[in-house]
Amino acid sequence: MIQTSYLVLATEKTGGLFDLDGTLPLVALQFLVLMFALNVILYTPLLNLIDDRNQYITENLTSASKILAQANQLKSQYTTSIAKARKDAQQQTSSAQALFKQNIETELNSAQKSIEQFLSELNNSLAVKKENALTSLNSEIDSLSDQIISKILA
Numbered sequence: 001m002i003q004t005s006y007l008v009l010a011t012e013k014t015g016g017l018f019d020l021d022g023t024l025p026l027v028a029l030q031f032l033v034l035m036f037a038l039n040v041i042l043y044t045p046l047l048n049l050i051d052d053r054n055q056y057i058t059e060n061l062t063s064a065s066k067i068l069a070q071a072n073q074l075k076s077q078y079t080t081s082i083a084k085a086r087k088d089a090q091q092q093t094s095s096a097q098a099l100f101k102q103n104i105e106t107e108l109n110s111a112q113k114s115i116e117q118f119l120s121e122l123n124n125s126l127a128v129k130k131e132n133a134l135t136s137l138n139s140e141i142d143s144l145s146d147q148i149i150s151k152i153l154a
Helices: 002-011 023-153
Strands: none
Touching: none
């Protein structure tokens, strides 16, 4: 029996690098079946998952860009309204300052007029008192001079 196996081995021809016998179509068929099975089992669900993920990313990017555009629009709108509010506030502040300044000037003028009137009344009063004092002093000087003259003559 050992010799027959040597004989079979010895009579078997060697194909070299490629052996084109009945196993080649079997290996090709096996390759095609495995390729189809891998395509159905692994690649198709994986490609579907990748497509779904790409679609989800695309939808999120478009919604994010819409939200960003709305945010930029609101930002510009609020910026213009803030600038307008600042301008209005500055105008109101300047008008209030002008009104306050005008009120202060009016009050200062009225205070100055009342002080001038008080001073003129005081001056008039002092002038009247001075005149009264001078007349009373003149009468006293006259009476004293009469007394001095009467004492000198007497």
